[in-house]
Amino acid sequence: xxxIIRFESVHYTYPGDELESLCGVSLSIEEGSFVAVxxxxxxxxxxxxKHMNAILIPDEGKVTVCxxxxxxxxxxxxxxxxxxxxxxxxxxxxxxxxxxxxxxxAPENLGVEPSEIRNRVDEALxxxxxxxxxxxxxxxxxxxxxxxxxxxxIIAMKPRVIVLDEPTAMLDPxxxxxxxxxxxxxxxxxxxxxxxxxxxMDECIDADRMVIMADGYIAADGTPAQLFADPELMERQxxxxxxxxKLMYALNKEGWDLPLDALGVEECAEVIRKxxxx
Amino acid sequence: MLKDITLGQYFPGDxxxxxxxxxxxxxxxxxxxxxxxxxxNWTGYAIVLAATVIFMILSKISPKRIFSGLKxxxxxxxxxxxLNIFYTKGTPVVExxxxxxxxxxxxxxxxxxxxxxxxxxxxxxxTTSPIxxxxxxxxxxxxxxxxxxxxxxxxxxxSMALRFIPTLIEETDKIMSAQRARGADxxxxxxxxxxxxxxxxxxxxxxxxxxxxxxxAVAMESRxxxxxxxxTRMKQLKFAGRDYVTLTLFVLFLAGxxxxxxxxx
Ligand SMILES: Nc1ncnc2c1ncn2[C@@H]1O[C@H](COP(=O)(O)OP(=O)(O)O)[C@@H](O)[C@H]1O
Ligand SMILES: [Mg+2]
Numbered sequence: 001x002x003x004i005i006r007f008e009s010v011h012y013t014y015p016g017d018e019l020e021s022l023c024g025v026s027l028s029i030e031e032g033s034f035v036a037v038x039x040x041x042x043x044x045x046x047x048x049x050k051h052m053n054a055i056l057i058p059d060e061g062k063v064t065v066c067x068x069x070x071x072x073x074x075x076x077x078x079x080x081x082x083x084x085x086x087x088x089x090x091x092x093x094x095x096x097x098x099x100x101x102x103x104x105x106a107p108e109n110l111g112v113e114p115s116e117i118r119n120r121v122d123e124a125l126x127x128x129x130x131x132x133x134x135x136x137x138x139x140x141x142x143x144x145x146x147x148x149x150x151x152x153x154i155i156a157m158k159p160r161v162i163v164l165d166e167p168t169a170m171l172d173p174x175x176x177x178x179x180x181x182x183x184x185x186x187x188x189x190x191x192x193x194x195x196x197x198x199x200x201m202d203e204c205i206d207a208d209r210m211v212i213m214a215d216g217y218i219a220a221d222g223t224p225a226q227l228f229a230d231p232e233l234m235e236r237q238x239x240x241x242x243x244x245x246k247l248m249y250a251l252n253k254e255g256w257d258l259p260l261d262a263l264g265v266e267e268c269a270e271v272i273r274k275x276x277x278x
Numbered sequence: 279m280l281k282d283i284t285l286g287q288y289f290p291g292d293x294x295x296x297x298x299x300x301x302x303x304x305x306x307x308x309x310x311x312x313x314x315x316x317x318x319n320w321t322g323y324a325i326v327l328a329a330t331v332i333f334m335i336l337s338k339i340s341p342k343r344i345f346s347g348l349k350x351x352x353x354x355x356x357x358x359x360x361l362n363i364f365y366t367k368g369t370p371v372v373e374x375x376x377x378x379x380x381x382x383x384x385x386x387x388x389x390x391x392x393x394x395x396x397x398x399x400x401x402x403x404x405t406t407s408p409i410x411x412x413x414x415x416x417x418x419x420x421x422x423x424x425x426x427x428x429x430x431x432x433x434x435x436x437s438m439a440l441r442f443i444p445t446l447i448e449e450t451d452k453i454m455s456a457q458r459a460r461g462a463d464x465x466x467x468x469x470x471x472x473x474x475x476x477x478x479x480x481x482x483x484x485x486x487x488x489x490x491x492x493x494x495a496v497a498m499e500s501r502x503x504x505x506x507x508x509x510t511r512m513k514q515l516k517f518a519g520r521d522y523v524t525l526t527l528f529v530l531f532l533a534g535x536x537x538x539x540x541x542x543x
Contacts, residue, residue: 053500077502085500092490093497097409097441104512106501117512139444153501 144175300414430506
């Protein structure tokens with residue numbers, strides 16, 4: 001697999017701020033992988049994300065996307081068409097009064113042929129399961145539906161990477177599930193690189209890789225199983241662990257000797273059944 | 279309660295009027311208004327009224343809907359009528375009264391004029407989605423780009439405003455409920471007391487609108503928005519046979535009205 005996004009000791013301070021929001025971040029993201037980024041509030045996750053599509057440009061160090069330096073102003077549109085971004089509040093990223101017009105926004109900006117835009121819009125809406133709603137007014141839809149429209153709006157741009165900044169933070173459990181399964185499908189079935197920033201640890205379970213941010217640097221980086229298996233690390237970072245891992249911790253305290261890398265509910269049940277049957 | 283407010287109401291349908299190109303409808307409304315102001319006698323008003331009724335029937339918009347739209351304007355309509363009745367000189371209806379026959383005639387004509395003016399524009403907004411109207415406007419105003427008038431920016435602003443009206447109304451409702459739960463009272467008291475009660479709503483609404491605008495700008499940039507240059511549209515406006523026919527009919531209608539005015543004068 002090849003590298004698609006690369007951070008080389010990136011430093012960034014917001015204008016007027018005293019403290020650095022990113023202090024020396026180096027990171028390499030593989031094409032086609034599913035990377036989850038977690039960390040407490042204000043740890044620099046959104047700042048990191050905004051460097052991936054040249055909304056922010058590093059003060060020091062550099063970010064490259066598909067080999068292009070993001071500080072190259074002439075390649076701005078190229079970078080942004082390759083890295084789509086979905087934000088937390090669906091209401092503030094939907095631009096049109098009709099679902100299909102909103103999904104068409106990015107390809108329209110890119111000057112794509114009208115008939116091709118139509119195809120892309122239909123394809124993107126089908127992919128997120130919102131095709132029947134193409135004529136609806138977005139403000140009448142549920143939060144999860146709106147967020148899927150926002151995702152469709154990005155897919156229609158045909159990016160290679162999709163970065164989602166806490167896309168489920170404002171959603172109810174049903175909306176969260178809808179969005180998450182869409183995101184997983186994008187990565188696993190359509191080969192898109194996914195960077196998912198989240199507060200919900202159970203959304204990281206299926207990721208290939210998990211990055212923990214703390215105060216502007218990367219505190220830990222590994223597979224979810226590796227990181228969750230280290231209760232001290234999670235505790236130190238003020239992060240929760242998935243319910244399955246909590247259960248395993250609790251059982252181990254009672255004298256069991258269970259592995260901590262079974263994160264999914266099914267796998268967890270399997271491990272416990274084996275242990276009990278022993 | 280705020281949700282009941284509707285601006286530029288659109289009633290989707292599949293009639294010939296709905297299917298007309300928005301540009302055609304915009305031009306026709308302008309021609310219609312000019313024609314209306316050219317009407318100087320009863321024949322003129324009758325023709326304009328007939329044209330309005332024909333379009334009402336073709337678009338399947340019920341008179342009831344038009345009348346309910348007129349309701350907020352009732353005060354202005356009645357006032358105009360009253361002023362014309364009392365302030366037109368001529369033969370009094372009864373010796374010694376201020377009301378004259380000429381006054382009554384003028385009042386009726388003025389009321390007809392306002393009513394037809396509003397009904398005509400309603401027929402446009404009722405049968406054309408707001409987005410189609412702004413798209414049509416953008417296309418029609420394109421020549422103004424030559425004198426550096428920011429046509430794209432202006433129409434984008436209009437469609438963004440339309441997009442955010444429901445969102446802001448919803449938010450206002452939420453803030454009002456929150457303030458009401460803290461004991462705020464928006465329904466009683468004089469004008470000044472009520473205006474004061476609105477302040478704690480407007481402040482948070484403003485603050486959140488600025489945050490929204492900020493996030494929206496970032497989201498638009500992320501989706502490669504870089505101004506109107508090189509931008510294409512998914513839905514292309516296209517004139518069909520019916521558009522040419524309608525436009526021709528309206529030009530003839532206007533020409534007829536001009537002739538009528540000439541002969542009357
Ligand atoms: N627009 C801004 N202006 C100034 N400082 C900011 C701005 N956005 C974020 N920050 C600061 O940068 C740091 C990281 O913020 P952010 O990347 O939003 O964190 P997270 O997304 O992990 O919650 C915080 O300390 C925050 O105060
Ligand atoms: Mg954030």
